[in-house]
Amino acid sequence: MSRIKFTILPIFLVLLTLLSCSEDEVTIEEQANCNDGIRNGEELGVDCGGLCFTTCFDELVLEGELVTRRILSSDIEYTLNGPYIIRDGAALEIEAGTVIKVAPDNDSYIAVAQGGQLYVYGEENNPVVITSGSENPQPGDWGGVVICGQATTNNGVNDRSKLGDIFYGGNNDIQNSGTIRYLRLEYTGALFRNQYRFNALTLYGIGATTNYSNIQAYESLGNAFEIFGGSLSISNLVALNSGLSGMKISGGWTGQGNSWYFNNQNEAGIELGNNVDDFNALPISDVFLENISLVDSEAENAIHYNEGGGFFNLSSIYTNNTALGININSPFESALIDVGNLQIDTIEFDNNNSTFSPTNYSGSSIFYTEGISDGAGNRETLPVWAQNWTIGF
Numbered sequence: 001m002s003r004i005k006f007t008i009l010p011i012f013l014v015l016l017t018l019l020s021c022s023e024d025e026v027t028i029e030e031q032a033n034c035n036d037g038i039r040n041g042e043e044l045g046v047d048c049g050g051l052c053f054t055t056c057f058d059e060l061v062l063e064g065e066l067v068t069r070r071i072l073s074s075d076i077e078y079t080l081n082g083p084y085i086i087r088d089g090a091a092l093e094i095e096a097g098t099v100i101k102v103a104p105d106n107d108s109y110i111a112v113a114q115g116g117q118l119y120v121y122g123e124e125n126n127p128v129v130i131t132s133g134s135e136n137p138q139p140g141d142w143g144g145v146v147i148c149g150q151a152t153t154n155n156g157v158n159d160r161s162k163l164g165d166i167f168y169g170g171n172n173d174i175q176n177s178g179t180i181r182y183l184r185l186e187y188t189g190a191l192f193r194n195q196y197r198f199n200a201l202t203l204y205g206i207g208a209t210t211n212y213s214n215i216q217a218y219e220s221l222g223n224a225f226e227i228f229g230g231s232l233s234i235s236n237l238v239a240l241n242s243g244l245s246g247m248k249i250s251g252g253w254t255g256q257g258n259s260w261y262f263n264n265q266n267e268a269g270i271e272l273g274n275n276v277d278d279f280n281a282l283p284i285s286d287v288f289l290e291n292i293s294l295v296d297s298e299a300e301n302a303i304h305y306n307e308g309g310g311f312f313n314l315s316s317i318y319t320n321n322t323a324l325g326i327n328i329n330s331p332f333e334s335a336l337i338d339v340g341n342l343q344i345d346t347i348e349f350d351n352n353n354s355t356f357s358p359t360n361y362s363g364s365s366i367f368y369t370e371g372i373s374d375g376a377g378n379r380e381t382l383p384v385w386a387q388n389w390t391i392g393f
Helices: 002-022 331-338
Strands: 061-066 069-072 077-086 091-094 099-102 109-112 117-121 128-132 145-148 178-186 201-204 211-218 225-228 233-242 247-250 256-265 268-272 286-295 301-305 311-320 324-328 342-350 357-359 368-370
Touching: 109 117, 201 211, 225 233, 247 256, 256 268, 268 286, 301 311, 301 331, 301 342, 324 331, 324 342, 357 368
Parallel strands: 061 077, 069 091, 077 099, 077 109, 091 117, 099 128, 109 145, 117 178, 128 178, 145 201, 178 211, 201 225, 211 233, 225 247, 233 256, 247 268, 256 286, 268 301, 286 311, 301 324, 311 342, 324 357, 342 368
Antiparallel strands: none
């Protein structure tokens, strides 16, 4: 009888151990299978990289045309190696933390054609970065990002963009070109076909349901941002050290802008216009802007009202260190101010030298009101919302 008890005891202990283990979560590490058509294990792409012996060339390089959906992973450092066009019906999605390095002097840029979409899912502490791949990066190393939509502009329904040579415009003012949040564009501004200089981000005819915010242009040789027509609203923009202006507006844009911080722009903080070729082109730009800081500009003016003007209502503007506050380009724009097309409610001209002038307008209209302004949130200092994901400050 004692021998039976001795035999049963160890069997009972083994069963107890197995039962207790079953209560714990069992983790099986996913293994790479280099022939299953799926990115798994330590693969850097589909059936390549990591423990696989093949190189992920197609996964690592961006060039040519995208005609389907593609997701860029933060686990991979990509190379932009020429023009990369997102065509009608295609979508490029970029995960937070993804870095794209651009081959310099290689006619490289990203363009979204009508019907294509770009989704950039950066995060405050983990932005998406597109930058020069040069060991010694310089402004103008690559083009920039150009997005063409189907919303109304005053260049007609089917014009072609000067940058990228892609159709844009239409009558779909609620069209959606995607989402961009927490994106940094560095060292942009190369020439397109040796004729037109890229901006960091150029928007042609983008519709109102598009969602763009928290974007920095760093060391652009062109403008930081340009909006031509469309109806989108755009917020939380940062520009540092632009060769031209922080923002250029034209083409009959009928949207809103909020919380822009532009530091050290070479030509102007903001250019406000309608159409360089036809001042009276319809629809006329009709824009509301608020909470803007134009800081430490070496330009001749903080705000330049030009190219046929348009309807602009600005509120809570902070400027400093500029020679001329508001530059009215010609008698044509001056006449528009006379009838109330430009209104600025609270603008502060801070820390300017003895030769500073608030405006060169000589008419009788009182179109701006001076006062204390926080601008983008913190006057001349980088605002709280722009910290953690921007560089250069």
